[in-house]
Amino acid sequence: MNRSQHSKLVAGYFSSIAGWYDFLNHFLSFGQDIYWRKRLIRHVRTSDKGIVMDLAAGTLDVSKELLKKNPEIKVLALDYTLPMLVRGKDKVEFAGSKIFLTQADGRTLPMPDKSIDSVTIAFGIRNIVPRDEAYKEIIRVLKPGGRLCILEFGTGKRRIWRGVYNFYLTKILPLIGRLISRDKGAYSYLADTIKGFPASDELALEMKRAGFSRIFYYPLSSGIVYIHVGEKKQD
């Protein structure tokens, strides 16, 4: 599958489940996703009036948390599936919130060099192929010392979880997702992307190779998800 076919497929999946996305997220993670995103934004570094980019922002749950925590900042919420952004719009229209919704591809960011304080990406990086192009763009737009904060599913390789987790991921989750969203492919696609994604230590190495420094990462909920943080080197 070439680059643009992949993009069309991903945007098609997310357009078809946009209406159910929040419900499915909360339901299938037993509400844990809310806590995971709150943990993610603890690592964001920005000044009071800074700019944070929420990449692959989807229905804006991370953007909302960012604005709640730092009411003065500007949030650039960027995603290439418009129905996802539209679905989330109401969540961020509280008093004074400064949010800019942008339909764009994470591999070609429409922002100038060194203009962003921090970038968040929750459950998005595994959808972007090739990831290197996104890293390159993120480094370009970040200010020196700016952070990339990633929240993503683990690979379920920890022995204690492997059996249950893989069964849940490959059987239960696609079934529930299919019944509710009526999209045959979307949740099998999710399981496939999680399985094909690097383990936490490999992802950290990948970030290092892409040029990030001071990388750290840790699991949440026994490794169901991981947070990875890296910094753009100072000039």
Ligand SMILES: C[S@@+](CC[C@H](N)C(=O)[O-])C[C@H]1O[C@@H](n2cnc3c(N)ncnc32)[C@H](O)[C@@H]1O
């Ligand atoms: C699983 S959702 C995550 C949404 C949100 N960040 C959250 O925490 O729920 C993944 C999102 O990534 C977006 N996406 C996938 N590939 C992308 C790309 N190349 N550029 C921008 N957005 C992309 C999809 O449209 C989708 O909204």
